[in-house]
Amino acid sequence: MYRIGWFSTGRDEAARDLLKTVQDSLNREGIEAEIGFVFSNREPGEDKQSDLFFELVKNYDLPLVCLSSHKFKAQPEGSVVSNRRRKYEQEAMKRIELFQVDICVLAGYMLIVGEEMCRKYAMVNLHPAAPGGPSGTWQEVIWKLIEDRAGEAGAMIHLVTPQLDQGPPLSYCTFSLRGEPFSRYWPGIEMHPLDELKRRRDEDNPLFKLIRQHELAREFPLLIATLQALSKGKIKIETGKVVDAQGMPIEGYDLSQEIDRMIRLEM
Numbered sequence: 001m002y003r004i005g006w007f008s009t010g011r012d013e014a015a016r017d018l019l020k021t022v023q024d025s026l027n028r029e030g031i032e033a034e035i036g037f038v039f040s041n042r043e044p045g046e047d048k049q050s051d052l053f054f055e056l057v058k059n060y061d062l063p064l065v066c067l068s069s070h071k072f073k074a075q076p077e078g079s080v081v082s083n084r085r086r087k088y089e090q091e092a093m094k095r096i097e098l099f100q101v102d103i104c105v106l107a108g109y110m111l112i113v114g115e116e117m118c119r120k121y122a123m124v125n126l127h128p129a130a131p132g133g134p135s136g137t138w139q140e141v142i143w144k145l146i147e148d149r150a151g152e153a154g155a156m157i158h159l160v161t162p163q164l165d166q167g168p169p170l171s172y173c174t175f176s177l178r179g180e181p182f183s184r185y186w187p188g189i190e191m192h193p194l195d196e197l198k199r200r201r202d203e204d205n206p207l208f209k210l211i212r213q214h215e216l217a218r219e220f221p222l223l224i225a226t227l228q229a230l231s232k233g234k235i236k237i238e239t240g241k242v243v244d245a246q247g248m249p250i251e252g253y254d255l256s257q258e259i260d261r262m263i264r265l266e267m
Contacts, residue, residue: 002033002231005096005104005121006062010040010053015108018220019053022107023060025224033231037099038062039092041069041111065095069111089117103230103237105223106160115162122237123160124170126223128215130154131169131252142211143201145177146189152176153211155219156252157226159240169252170235170242171226173218173259182210221262225255 006022008015019038026033038057042050043066057064072088093116106113106125113123129135133154134144145153154174159167176182185207202208229235235253236243244250 002031002103002227003036003099003101004033004227005099005101006035006038006107007104007109007123008038008040008053008107009042009110010050011042011047011108011110012049015049016053016056018107018223019056019060021220022105022224022227023062026227031224031228031231033227035060035062036101037065037096039065039067039096041067041092041109043068043071046070063099065092067092067095085112085114086116089114093117093120105227107223113160113162118161124157124226125160125167126155126219127158128155128219130172130174131156131158135166138212138215139203142208142215145211146205146207149186149189151178153215154256155215155222157222158252159237159242168240168242170237171222171229171253171255173222173254173256175214175218175256175260177211182207185210217263218259221259222255225258225262226253229253229255 006019008019010016023035025031026035040050040053044051044054046068054064054066067088069088072084072091102122104121104123106123117123127135128138129141129145130152133150133156134141136144142153144150152174154172156172157170159170161167178186189205189207226235234245235250236245236247238247241249242252244253
């Protein structure tokens with residue numbers, strides 16, 4: 001059985017929805033995998049949203065490991081921030097070392113992972129852009145796509161490295177930003193100079209909202225399809241590299257067609 005470590009701050013409803021979607025899919029989609037533990041950098045009583053997340057974890061009867069990063073930072077410490085982070089992660093690794101997992105999924109985990117933890121665990125993260133696409137928050141990604149008049153968008157699962165959003169892609173999906181329903185909105189964008197677009201950045205812009213809608217529709221299915229591919233050995237992580245079933249290095253596993261099929265079935 002393929003075993004997953006789940007890392008989340010549990011700060012909002014989206015964190016609960018992602019855990020619920022994946023846990024329910026493991027039971028329903030025939031994925032030969034299970035969540036071995038859930039780790040959070042918050043503890044009960046720190047935040048109402050995180051407490052709701054912890055309640056969901058307990059309802060699923062999943063092992064929950066908490067270590068408050070806030071309280072850890074508040075302790076007297078004469079070291080620099082990087083060393084303090086390293087000590088926090090060393091304590092976190094002590095608490096999860098008894099759980100044998102094949103992969104760790106960062107799902108709304110609001111801490112940057114350090115080099116030592118990246119070396120010890122195969123860790124992956126969801127990023128709202130295809131390989132080679134923009135970095136940054138989902139808002140920054142979408143505005144960069146619009147400013148560049150990009151022809152496609154997407155999402156990817158990538159290996160976690162100390163360099164934020166720079167790890168090699170594990171899997172990805174793409175979709176066209178041309179044709180319907182996008183074509184009707186591009187003329188309104190293209191009439192504005194680039195400097196004006198950068199200055200305005202109105203999130204009520206219909207093209208911005210449409211791209212976000214299509215990205216969101218693919219993010220959860222991409223994670224589920226990736227876990228399914230991992231559990232069946234279609235893709236593997238070996239010494240920090242992504243390889244196919246034959247052990248050959250790949251630049252990410254293209255799941256675009258499968259994700260489009262999953263979205264059509266849901267609709």
